[in-house]
Amino acid sequence: MDDKIRHILEILENDARASPEEIATLTGMSPQEVTQTISKLEETGVIRHYKTIVDWDLVGENYVYAVIELKVTLERNQGYQAIAERIYKFPEVRSVRLLSGDYDISLTVRGKSMKDVAFFVAEKIATLDQVQSTSTHFVLKTYKEDGVILHEPEAIKRLPVSF
Amino acid sequence: MRPPCDPSKFVAETVRSVPPSGIRRFFDLVSGLEDIISLGVGEPDFITPWHIREMCIHSLEKGQTSYTSNYGLPELRDELTRTYYRRYGLDYDPASEILVTTGVSEALDIAVRAVVNPGDEVIVVQPAYVAYVPAVVLAGGKPVIVSTHRDDEFSLTAEALKPAITSKTKAIILNFPNNPTGAIMGQEGLEDIADLVVENDLFVISDEVYECLTYEGTHVPFSSLEGMKERTVMLNGFSKAYAMTGLRLGFAMGAPEIIRSMMMIHQYSMLCAPITAQVGAIEALRNGKEEMERMVREYDRRRNFVVRGFNRIGLDCCNPKGAFYAFPYIGDTGLSSSEFAERLLNDKKVVTIPGDVFGEAGEGFLRCAYAASMDDLKKAIDRMGDFVDGLKR
Numbered sequence: 001m002d003d004k005i006r007h008i009l010e011i012l013e014n015d016a017r018a019s020p021e022e023i024a025t026l027t028g029m030s031p032q033e034v035t036q037t038i039s040k041l042e043e044t045g046v047i048r049h050y051k052t053i054v055d056w057d058l059v060g061e062n063y064v065y066a067v068i069e070l071k072v073t074l075e076r077n078q079g080y081q082a083i084a085e086r087i088y089k090f091p092e093v094r095s096v097r098l099l100s101g102d103y104d105i106s107l108t109v110r111g112k113s114m115k116d117v118a119f120f121v122a123e124k125i126a127t128l129d130q131v132q133s134t135s136t137h138f139v140l141k142t143y144k145e146d147g148v149i150l151h152e153p154e155a156i157k158r159l160p161v162s163f
Numbered sequence: 164m165r166p167p168c169d170p171s172k173f174v175a176e177t178v179r180s181v182p183p184s185g186i187r188r189f190f191d192l193v194s195g196l197e198d199i200i201s202l203g204v205g206e207p208d209f210i211t212p213w214h215i216r217e218m219c220i221h222s223l224e225k226g227q228t229s230y231t232s233n234y235g236l237p238e239l240r241d242e243l244t245r246t247y248y249r250r251y252g253l254d255y256d257p258a259s260e261i262l263v264t265t266g267v268s269e270a271l272d273i274a275v276r277a278v279v280n281p282g283d284e285v286i287v288v289q290p291a292y293v294a295y296v297p298a299v300v301l302a303g304g305k306p307v308i309v310s311t312h313r314d315d316e317f318s319l320t321a322e323a324l325k326p327a328i329t330s331k332t333k334a335i336i337l338n339f340p341n342n343p344t345g346a347i348m349g350q351e352g353l354e355d356i357a358d359l360v361v362e363n364d365l366f367v368i369s370d371e372v373y374e375c376l377t378y379e380g381t382h383v384p385f386s387s388l389e390g391m392k393e394r395t396v397m398l399n400g401f402s403k404a405y406a407m408t409g410l411r412l413g414f415a416m417g418a419p420e421i422i423r424s425m426m427m428i429h430q431y432s433m434l435c436a437p438i439t440a441q442v443g444a445i446e447a448l449r450n451g452k453e454e455m456e457r458m459v460r461e462y463d464r465r466r467n468f469v470v471r472g473f474n475r476i477g478l479d480c481c482n483p484k485g486a487f488y489a490f491p492y493i494g495d496t497g498l499s500s501s502e503f504a505e506r507l508l509n510d511k512k513v514v515t516i517p518g519d520v521f522g523e524a525g526e527g528f529l530r531c532a533y534a535a536s537m538d539d540l541k542k543a544i545d546r547m548g549d550f551v552d553g554l555k556r
Contacts, residue, residue: 007464010457025471026464156210160201160514161190163293163342 004029008037009046013147016050053148063110065094065139066117068125069103071132080104083130092120103135114138181297185501185520192505193514200543202531203514205342207406207487209461209534211443212454215405218446219439227438233430234422235263235414236441242448243414251387259419262426263444265436267372267400267413269429271298274368274396274415275334277424279304283333288319289522290490292342292370296522299336307332310524313492316481317346321355328359334366337385340373343521343530344490345483350383357388367395372413373486375404375455378463380484386416393418396425401440403487404455405447410440462487465533469540473531476548487534490518494527496554504529510553511546 007027011018018026020034027034041047056063072083080098087107088096095108107125111117118136126134142150193199210216234240240257247253255261264270271294279285281303287295288309299306309327311317319337337356339348360367369385386395400413413436415425429435447455466483473480473491480491493503500517507513518525533540 007460010460011464025468028467158201158204158206158208160193160199161186161203161516162205163186 005037005041008034008041012038012047012050016052053145055150063112064114064117065142066109066111066121067137067139068107068109068121069135069137070105070107070125072104072130073132075130078130083128086128087125090120090124092117092124177301177303181300184293186293186516189504189508189516189520192508196508196512199508199512199514200535200539200546201514202533202535202540202543203516204532204534206408207403207458207534208536209406209458211405211407211410212447212451214450214454215407215443215446219410219443222439222442227442229438231263231435231438231441233426233435234258234261235436236438236445239263239441239445239448242445243416246448247384247416251384253384253387253392253416255416256419260416260422262415262422262429263436263441264400264413264415264429265433266402266411267370267398268294268411269433269436270398270400270413270415270425271295271368271370272301273425273428273432274398274421275299275304275336276302276428277421278334278366278368280333282331284329284331285333286324286327286335287522288324288335288337290317290341290343290518290525290528291336291521292338293520295336295338304333305331308522308524310522311344311346312524313481313528316484317341317344317490318348318352319356320352321359324356324359328363328365332363332365334368335360336368336370338370340371340377340382340485342373342486343488343516343518343525343528345486345488347377347380347485348383349380350388353383353385353388357385357391360394361390365394367391368398369395370398372398372400372403374399376459376462376487377485378459378466379482382485396421401444401447404459405444405451406458407440407443407447410437410443412436412440412444462534465535465537465540468537469531469533469544472540472544473547476544477551478529478547487532489531489533490525490528491531492527493529496551498554500526500529507547507550511550513543513546513550 004027008023011023011026020031023034024031084096087093092109092111093107094110097106099106109117111120121134121136125131240261243261244255244257247255275298279302283304284307285299285304286309287306288311296306307327309323311319367385371384374382384397386392386397396415396417398415402408469489470480470482473489478491478493480489483489496503500519504515504517516530518528518530
C-alpha cells in the first residue's frame with residue numbers, strides 16, 4: 001500500500017471529520033491531492049462509510065444491547081448469504097457476522113428495553129425457517145467499541161520538561 | 164564541642180567542573196504554572212504498548228525478579244543480534260559484543276569511561292544532547308566542540324570536523340538522528356567522517372537511540388560503514404522507539420574488547436539492567452514492530468503539521484528528518500533563545516527548550532518536541548503565532 005494512502009486512512013479512521021486541508025498539512029500533500037485520493041478511496045469502496053460513536057446513555061436514551069448467537073440450517077441452493085440478508089434488513093440488528101465454531105451467526109441487536117429485544121428475537125429471528133436455535137446475551141456494559149475506549153481512566157502525567 | 168562543617172568541601176573537583184545545566188532554572192519556572200502546554204519533553208507521549216507492559220506484568224507474576232547476567236539476558240542479546248542482522252546485515256556476537264544497560268544514559272557514561280584517559284580529547288558535535296559534555300568531563304577527558312549549522316541541515320561535515328582533531332583526540336561522539344535538531348545523516352556524509360576517523364585513528368561513540376524515528380531516507384548505523392565496526396560502539400535503547408523511557412533500558416554493541424571494558428564498569432556500578440525491563444525489551448523486539456511503526460507514522464504526521472505551522476507563523480524551520488523535535492529559528496525576533504522561551508512561557512504558557520541549552524550552536528533556535536497530542540500541538544502553534552505577532556508590534 002502507498003504510504004500516503006495509509007496515512008490518509010489512519011487519520012480518517014481515527015477522525016472522520018478531518019478536513020482535506022488538515023490531512024494535507026499532516027501528510028505533506030496538497031489539499032487537492034488529498035480530495036482526489038479520498039474520492040478514489042470512496043469510489044472503490046475502500047472507505048465504506050463515515051459515522052459517529054455516540055454515548056446515548058449521557059442523553060438519557062438507555063438503549064439495551066444484546067449479542068444473539070444463532071444456529072442455522074442451510075436450505076438447498078441457499079448459502080449463508082441469504083439468511084444473513086434476511087436478518088440484516090431489520091433496523092434493530094446492528095451487526096451480523098458468520099462465525100466458525102459452535103454457532104453459525106452472531107448478531108448485535110439494539111432495543112429500547114430488554115422486553116423489546118427479547119420480543120424481537122422471539123418474533124422475528126427465532127421464527128425464521130432456517131434458524132434452529134437462538135441464544136441471547138444481554139450486554140451489561142461496553143468498555144471498548146470499534147477501537148475506542150469509552151470511559152478511559154485519567155492519563156498518567158509526564159514531566160513538563162526533560163531532555 | 165566538635166566544630167561545624169561545610170560538607171561542600173567534600174565534593175570532588177571533577178564534579179564541580181561540570182557546567183551547570185541551563186535547563187534546571189527553566190524547570191523551576193515551569194513548576195509553578197497551571198494550564199501549560201509542553202513541547203519541552205524528551206520522551207514519547209505514548210504509553211508503552213500494552214503487549215510489552217503485559218509481558219512485564221506476567222514476568223512479575225511468575226516471580227522473575229532476580230539478577231541477570233552482567234551482559235543482560237541471553238534471550239535479549241540473541242534478539243538484538245537477529246534484529247540488527249535483519250535490519251542492516253550487521254553481525255554482532257550475542258556472547259561478547261552486546262551489553263544491556265540501564266538506559267542509553269548508562270551506556271554513554273560507561274562507553275566514555277571505557278575509552279577515555281585523563282587529558283584525552285573527545286569531540287562533541289553540537290547542538291547536542293546535554294549529557295555528552297558532562298560524561299566526558301566526569302571521565303577526566305576534555306570535550307572539544309564542533310558545531311553543525313542550519314545551512315547544512317545540521318549534519319556534520321568533514322570540513323567542520325577536521326580542524327578540531329588534534330594528536331590528543333581519542334574519540335568522537337555522534338548522535339544521528341539528532342536531539343535537538345532532528346537532523347539525520349546519510350551514507351555519503353558519514354563515509355566522509357569515516358575517512359577522517361581512520362586517518363586520525365579515532366574511536367566513535369554513536370548514540371543512535373532515535374534510529375527507528377527516521378522519516379525520510381533510511382537510517383545508516385555508523386558501524387555498518389566499511390571498516391567501522393571495530394572502531395565504533397553503537398549506543399541504543401528502547402525508550403524512544405517503543406515508548407519505554409521510564410523502564411530504563413539501553414544497550415551497547417561493539418568490539419568484544421570495548422564491550423568487555425564497559426562491562427567491567429557496569430558489573431561493579433550497575434551489576435545488571437532491571438530484569439522486568441529486559442523482559443519487556445525481548446517482547447518489543449519480537450512482536451513490537453507493528454505498534455512501533457504505527458507510532459512512527461503518527462509522529463511523521465505531527466512533524467509535517469508543526470514544521471508547516473512554524474513556517475506559517477514566521478519562524479523559519481527546516482525539515483527535521485528524524486527524532487521527534489523541530490528546531491525553529493527565532494533569531495529574527497531579536498530575542499535570544501532563553502529570552503524567547505522564557506517570555507513565551509510566561510505570556511502564553513507554552514514550554515519549549517531554548518536551543519543554547521544544547522550548546523552555543525543552538526543559540527537562536529528553540530527545541531520543540533512534537534511528541535504531544537495534535538490538540539496540544541494546534542494550541543501551541545496558535546499561541547506561539549500570537550506571541551510572535553505581539554513581538555512585531
